[in-house]
Amino acid sequence: MDFTLKIWRQKNAKAKGKFATYKINGISDSSSFLEMLDVVNEQQVIKGEDPIVFDHDCREGICGACSLYINGRPHGPDDAVTTCQLHMRKFKDGDTIVIEPWRSKAFPVIRDLMVDRQAFDKIIQAGGFISVNTGGIPDANAILIPKENADSSMDAAACIGCGACVAACKNASAMLFVAAKVSHLALLPQGKAEATRRVQAMVAKMDELGFGNCTNTGACEAECPKEISIDNIARMNREYLGAKIGAQKDKVSGGGF
Amino acid sequence: MALAGLFLITFLVVHLAINLLLLSNDDGAAFKVAVEFMTTNPLVKIMEIFLMGGFAIHIVIGVFIQIQNWLARPVRYKVAGYSHLSFFSKYMIHTGAIIFIFLCIHFTNFYFVKLGLVSPPAGVEKEDFYQMANSLFADRFYAVLYVVLMIFLGFHLHHAFQSAFQTLGLNHTKYTPFIKAAGTIYSVVVPLGFASIPLFFIFTK
Known part of the structure; x- marks a missing residue:
């Protein structure tokens, strides 16, 4: 599956952030959302650019570390799952996906998609x-x-x-x-x-x-x-x-x- | 917020009951008796102060809470609002503002006239609410505007009723479905009752 990603990039808590666009091709429909981001980050590293920072830990849906506001919904379009349990088959091939950090005064952005x-x-x-x-x-x-x-x-x-x-x-x-x-x-x-x-x-x-x-x-x-x-x-x-x-x-x- | 809101909800029923007397075919005789009672009874006069207090508390706290809520998210989302949520709950401050504008018009037309702050329309006595209503609804534009505003009142009440109970912690597996149903019925019946009066004037006079 191929996707266009619009991801919030922000250097640190004080910096002004902005959206950056990334193209990603050949993603398996069985891969999780975070695995897809891992592939994007590998690309970034190969290109010599900064990988995208996001929270994750157990990847089993029980730790509460992963976040991401995906296409206007926390944890993405599926119901009752965390982002790590969200599969790419929930999206359509060629979709544009907008990924933002949690937005709240009480949750300041630390970097990119990671909030405090x-x-x-x-x-x-x-x-x-x-x-x-x-x-x-x-x-x-x-x-x-x-x-x-x-x-x-x-x-x-x-x-x-x-x-x-x-x-x-x-x-x-x-x-x-x-x-x-x-x-x-x-x-x-x-x-x-x-x-x-x-x-x-x-x-x-x-x-x-x-x-x-x-x-x-x-x-x-x-x-x-x-x-x-x-x-x-x-x-x-x-x-x-x-x-x-x-x-x-x-x-x-x-x-x- | 919730308590003041529930107080206003009960007030609306009283107000509607009196207004519906306008529909009786007696040249406003019954309505005039009711207005006479409401403007002279000392207990009602005391309740009037509570009512104004209720409005003031509801509006001031409502605006204050809304400002806090806007400040709680200083950076907005680029793509937002795809979560499933009750539709009317999203627009409480907006429908509230519309109702507030209506309230200002309504006060200038009736309450301030009674208090003597605004002079009544030509040829109408200061306390003759029947003639005032008659002359206002004779204006088709005003009558239609009134009906439209009642629709917004219905939107506001639809969320308000059950939300007030939730805020007060009055939630129960047996009674909550009943409260929700009652809220829906209330939010349709009461604005419809108010709207029926200008509609009656439009189609019969």
């Missing part, structure tokens, strides 16, 4: 954890968890933090990501202990980092490679409102364990 997604790490650091002291292994059935909650929690925990929700959202909002992280803990007894503090801290951090606001367009859930539902956003809103209204004032802790 540390903002997500900062949100997790703000509260996306449970504080458990190490100790003996508890008995598996000591804490009963309803099957529905375990399933919903697992669905939310499937989030790989790739940032497609932010890229897809017309407001560059990170609500789906934060909602998934809030939900998967809030649904389990282990997460409930810190639920009110967690949701407030994570939402505050999200707002601080310059993500947009949620206007319930549903673009995020349509593009999420893990098909995380916006029901989670409603759950987070519920948790957040409940926490803001119902949570007690912070008390100075007596310390100790």
Whole structure:
């Protein structure tokens, strides 16, 4: 298969970027999108030009490293896959493909198609954890968890933090990501202990980092490679409102364990 | 935003109920009674302040959020918007702006006249909303414009209704489909109800 690629090139975070056009011929229809880019980069190296920088890691669709905004959709034209799992047969021979980095104030471009997604790490650091002291292994059935909650929690925990929700959202909002992280803990007894503090801290951090606001367009859930539902956003809103209204004032802790 | 929006949604029903009295064939007698009640009852006067507050909050927060949202993506995409998303949700600020323009016209025609800020049309009493509506809808251009604006109101409400519930976290596997259906019906019936009045004037007078 032959393609014309229009790819965003940007030397560094401060430089002004622009689109460059590349022709690529003889791509197998079974090759993945990233393998196609590998071939382009080989060409670039042979020509003595700078290869195109893009994020990738496991190439199995589970690490959340790959990104790319392809022809107006994060992770390209296929549903519920990451870019690494996108096959070239999803395109037509001779297609022009426009490849852009995620665009968000909170995800600055580092170089070419690679963006800095540390903002997500900062949100997790703000509260996306449970504080458990190490100790003996508890008995598996000591804490009963309803099957529905375990399933919903697992669905939310499937989030790989790739940032497609932010890229897809017309407001560059990170609500789906934060909602998934809030939900998967809030649904389990282990997460409930810190639920009110967690949701407030994570939402505050999200707002601080310059993500947009949620206007319930549903673009995020349509593009999420893990098909995380916006029901989670409603759950987070519920948790957040409940926490803001119902949570007690912070008390100075007596310390100790 | 959502709470103020839901408040305005309930207000629209009251407003529509009174407006529909214009359709009764009694030279506006029933409508005049309703207007008399709405302009003199002290409780309604208190609600009027809340209503203005509701509009102000909804508009100010809406614009503020929209500006934040635009700033959240300083560099736009070259090719964008191919994600599947609910159509009307994309244009809330635009339909909102159109409704705001309508609101300004509407206030100049009725509310400001009542307050005495704008003088009523020639030969019409300050509180005679029936005659005001009559004289306005006698202008075909105004009547058609009113109908078109109601279509935009419907677009706005279609997304607004269910979105408000989602924002408030009121999501439930059993009730959410019902809320969505109710929102769709509301967004069709209410603007259609408002639009039926100029249409009635166009075709009968």
